[in-house]
Amino acid sequence: MTLQDQITEIGRKARAASRELAKLSADAKNAALRGIADALVERAPAIIEANASDLERAEKNGLSKAMLDRLRLSKERITAMAEGIRSVAELDDPVGKTIDRWTRPNGLQINKVRTPIGVIGIIYESRPNVTSDAAVLCLKTGNAVILRGGSEAINSNLAIAEAMQAGGSAHGLPADAVQLIPTTDRDAVRLMAEMDRYIDLIVPRGGHQLIETVVSHARMPVIKHYHGVCHVYVDQDADLDMATEITINGKVQRPGVCNAVETLLVHRAVAQLFLEKAGAELIAKGVEIRGDEATRAILNGKSQPATEEDWTAEYLDLIISVKVVDDLAEAIEHIEKYGSHHSDAIVTADTAAAEQFLNEVDSATVYWNASTRFTDGGEFGFGAEIGISTDKLHARGPMGLDELTTYKYVIRGDGQIRK
Incomplete structure (x- = not known):
């Protein structure tokens, strides 16, 4: 036959x-x-x-x-x-x-x-x-x-x-x-x-x-x-301890899955404090950081230069790209340009900023103060899932x-x- x-x-x-x-x-x-x-x-x-x-x-x-x-x-x-x-x-x-x-x-x-x-x-x-x-x-x-x-x-x-x-x-x-x-x-x-x-x-x-x-x-x-180029954006009004935990969880818990974080965006106003803390913890857990110029300056030689390809990379490994942005609008624009419309999160105490992010980021799942790792049929109460759809018709998300x-x-x- x-x-x-x-x-x-x-x-x-x-x-x-x-x-x-x-x-x-x-x-x-x-x-x-x-x-x-x-x-x-x-x-x-x-x-x-x-x-x-x-x-x-x-x-x-x-x-x-x-x-x-x-x-x-x-x-x-x-x-x-x-x-x-x-x-x-x-x-x-x-x-x-x-x-x-x-x-x-x-x-x-x-x-x-x-x-x-x-x-x-x-x-x-x-x-x-x-x-x-x-x-x-x-x-x-x-x-x-x-x-x-x-x-x-x-x-x-x-x-x-x-x-x-x-x-x-x-x-x-x-x-x-x-x-x-x-x-x-x-x-x-x-x-x-x-x-x-x-x-x-x-x-x-x-x-x-x-x-x-x-x-x-x-x-x-x-x-x-499709592939998951998932982002966490740390806003200027973020609880930095919370942001660190969400970033670590999203990148480290299971790096080889589609809802793992691949890119970290950080508001310039908190970049120094946040990246000194979160960067050290990521590196301690074996994560390779590929950063833009501002990130590399803050981490002082503890990161690799990010290339244009890094912003669209689904690493599925202990690697993360990091970029410092001037404001929420730049973060949203970056996600729209380089993301895969899978799962993206904002960490902030500013309700208005959160709602703008949730409304304007065109992804299957968007999060406020929570890990992207929750994009999962079991976690959504579906029992299991057939996958995560990045299409818009006939199904989207888990x-x-x-x-x-x-x-x-x-x-x-x-x-x-x-x-």
């Missing part, structure tokens, strides 16, 4: 499974999700063993420490994946909910009702937990899902997918509701993107090259989960259950005809 035939067969099975999934009640889907969570825990040793082979290969290939952290699974991380699935099972099922209803003068009753999208294709890199996070959200909303993970996590993804299939089918899910493309052949990405006969929506999560490849070939709608549905109009009458 050729790769194209293999991908087509996966699509055909997914389409058939989606029709069966759409018939399941919320209780049936929730029972299946709990079965999947149990299966992940039960098969944790096998999943960890598969992950170890991926890690060994990744280390030989020179993946960074941050990328290795994204790839690594442990008993604790698998338990957290299972708990995330159980939390999704506890959430309200949006399918079948009436978004709006009204009655026309002729008596027609019009209802706008949430429905599954159908078959969703998800293409992602590095993080094997996405295999379960993305799949369970699709299943909860009655969508079949076709997954294509990165080559660096192929063994981990296969083990997770097998556990999900076993746990779900034992509790009434169609056997092909979750399928993983079992090859690292890059042509699989193109073939998925061209398979509009079977896939209704495709979601790429990863680097620029992956997303551009999907967008250039896709024959169905695409929701991009994609939860509502964003995995579409709608249809259900009209009830008693014999009306149009005149």
